Amino acid sequence: MSTARTAGLAPVAPSPAQPRPTRRERAGKLDAAVSPYLYVAPFFLLFALIGLFPLLYTAFVSVHQWHTIGGEGAFVGLKNFADVLHQRFFWVGLRNTVSIFLLSSVPQVITAIFVAAILNANLRTKTFWRMGVLFPYVIAPVAISLIFGRMSAQEYGLVNYVLGNVGIAPVGWHSEPFAAHVAIASMINFRWTGYSALIFLAAMQAIPTELYEAAIVDGASRWRQFWSVTVPQLRPTIILIIIVSTIGGLQVFDEPLLYDQEGYGGNDRQWMTVTMYIYELGWGNQHNFGRAAAAAWLLFLVVVVLALANFAITRRIASADSGPRRKRVP
DSSP, X not given: OHHHHSTTSOXXXXXXXXXXXXXXXXXXXXXXXXXXXXXXXXXXXXXXXXXXXXXXXXXXXXXXXOBTTTBSOOBOTTHHHHHHHTOHXXXXXXXXXXXHHHXXXXXXXXXXXXXXXXXXXXOTTHHHHHXXXXXXXXXXXXXXXXXXXXXXXXXXXXXXXXXXXXXXXXOOTTTSHHHHHHHXXXXXXXXXXXXXXXXXXXXXXXXXXXXXXXXXXXXOOHHHHIXXXXXXXXXXXXXXXXXXXXXXXXXXOHXXXXXXXXXXXXXXXSSOOHHHHHHHHHHSSSOBHHHHHXXXXXXXXXXXXHHHHHHXXXXXXXXXXXXXXXXXXX
């Protein structure tokens, strides 16, 4: 019975045996699978050495009574964090840090976009102008701080001299907190605006020219092209610059430290930042590394929270559609 049913079926040919891969082919597959991880391994090794290990070691120090001379002391848990949070200068430093960060980051991003748009135009000697905006970044922060500190001196500063000639009362650049924050933010903007502008310029040059050609055909002006084509295409870069400026702005140290000769942030700590407060705890009169480590970790948490908040806000704005949504076809 089974013979009759299978009599009309053709015999199945055996499948040919697969050739074994050669040594070179096996080495090629292994190289393709392993080499990407080997290329990025040096970065993670350096990060673990100079980034992750100090971060974890600082967390260990923050829960001990640690002094410069005596070294490790008794385990105190969260006492150092509580002591820092109960000190007035920590909150003053946090207020000053956030104020300087807002006065520097927001104008810096806006100005850098417009500077990049100008550099992206048909200018003569483009290379010269593009290198010129990077010159302030090359100057040492110490030199910038000393120059701006002398220019904004209250009695003999150049800024107050110019303001007095136009009928404006002298500004207390070293006595009034907001004025000091504006002066320090001006140093930061002077140094970093050109650097951010070059990043925006690279992003502008990657925008397809077809978008501008379509806008010209539709009759859009230069200003309309900038707002409707350039700015929307720069949204990922704007997010990157905002996050980087948030991380760097909350860790500002050189400019406020060198704003005057004392380096304490003013008589009443008018422009003392959190990083200056950490430096004073660890290497100042207190020599308390435990509290300094606790303050450093509190600053780290503030940076993480604000960076995530900026990322979420800018990501939400970037993902929002500028026009009406299209209805889905069922």
